[in-house]
Amino acid sequence: MRDTIFISHATPQDNEFAIWFASRLELLGYKVWIDKDALLGGEKIWENIDKVIRDETIKFLLVYSKNIFQKDNKGDFIIGKLKDGIYKEFSFAESIAKSNNLTDFIILLNIDKADYNLFIGADRLNQIPFYNNWAVGLNQLEKKLVKDDVPKNSQFQSTGFGEWYEGHFINPTNITQRYELYYSNWWAIPNLPEHFFIYQFANAKQVNLIIKQNLEFPKSKISNNLSSFQEFSSFEIFQNEETISIKPQYIYKIKVEDVLHGFESNIFPNHKDAENHFKFLLKMVFHQIMKNRGMFWYEMANKRYAYYYTTSNLTNLKVKFKYPYRKGNIFKMKNLIGKHTSKGKWHYAVSVLPILSPILGFSLKNHITFTNDGLNVWKTDKQEIDKEKIHRERRNKGKRLFNEEWRDLLLAFINALKKGEKIEIQLASNFVLEMPFFPEMFWADFGYFDPRDKTRQGLLSMYDFEEDNIEENE
Secondary structure (H helix, E strand, O other): OOOEEEEEOOOOOOHHHHHHHHHHHHHOOOEEEEOHHHHOOOOOOHHHHHHHHHHHEEEEEEEEOHHHEEEOOOOOEEEEEEOHHHHHHHHHHHHHHHHOOOOOOEEEEEOOOOOOOOOOOHHHOEEEEOOOOHHHHHHHHHHHHHHOOOOOOOOOOOOOHHHHHHHHHOOHHHEEEEEEEEEOOEEEOOOOOOEEEEEEOOOHHHHHHHHHHOOOOOEEEEOOEEEEOOOOOOEEEEEOOEEEEEOOOEEEEEEHHHHHHOOOOOOOOOHHHHHHHHHHHHHHHHHHHHHHOOOEEEEOOOOOEEEEOOOOOOOOOEEEEOOOOOOOOOOEEEEOEEEEOOOEEEEEEEEEEEEOOOOOEEEEEEEEEEEOOOOOEOEOOOOOEOHHHHHHHHHHHHOOOOHHHHHHHHHHHHHOOOEOOEEEEEEEOOEEEEEOOOOOEEEEEEEEOOOOOHHHOOOOOOOOHHHHHOOOOO
């Protein structure tokens, strides 16, 4: 039965993509075959490859890059001359497709923007671009697999690749019995005012004017509704050279505890309404903390903002912080901005998602972005955010960072928010929110030694690059 997706790729140059790609296909429920012996630097077992391509393969996917070609004595690629192993697999796949009349049997996955005609016949095959964004390429391929009725048994169908990868590429002795402190990416909100307010106006234009001019406390807006922790009877704005007062049509006073635990209502605002307005308000609280600290930010593909320090608000690029529960007065220094080859500067950045459970707080996500001047992220000639270039360089920089480094970057980022010895923001006239210096932490009875080599990259990589392009549902 033909139910297997065969992945052919250059080793070891394209291993990183092949491992990522195979793991994602397996998570989607497809049966995947990849040369595991080659990934470990071993010899290809041609009898097994012959059987899989001849009898089991429904799609033959070639990772198409310049790495599939041989090199001359100078180390330059010989375009048109495939590596021996690639040539054997590809030519055999061609013969199987022809003899069995298999349509679109071979598909090329272009991962480095290589020309479409680098060897004879390449221009006649389906090519899917992965070079801008791996996740986008995977999405396009999945649509093709669905269209061609490539079978899968369920949303997740283990083909053994994940277990094999974890067993061979992740040292099984890394887990050890010891009492260890773990850091999460949850930044807890210790307390809030007892109530927040939803103000409903005649139209969204009024809300926009108030949001723009009344900057006293954090506020959020959804359509013609404005939310705040401060109680107002009316809002004053300046218009046509005079101050006018705008009164909301309705004012809803909502207990924060009711939002967290739920309540019943058949009219506006019901629990879902209140929860959405509350989350948007928390998002604006975080935004105001960043703004007060002089952060720069930009909008990513998922509509979230990524916030980052600049050379103007972080004069000492090395941030000093201290681990909690660590004996002695030991501090650590961590760069949040640094030189990125000859292309500019890299900046550690975070995006935020308010969470109400299992704790009330902010879920922070790691990012890396890039600037030329230490201030403004890279832009295209059209003055648009150069997402393609940032995405590409983020992979190059991010894959060299390990769990411990991500942890320290997040700790340094939070500690650098201090003004004096506090991280605080005025939410209402009678309430100041003071945020902790550390994310939530948990003690465990086991420990993990993080591998510091390339084998830990791929399936279990902490930095999930493609998530930046997943749209968020509030």
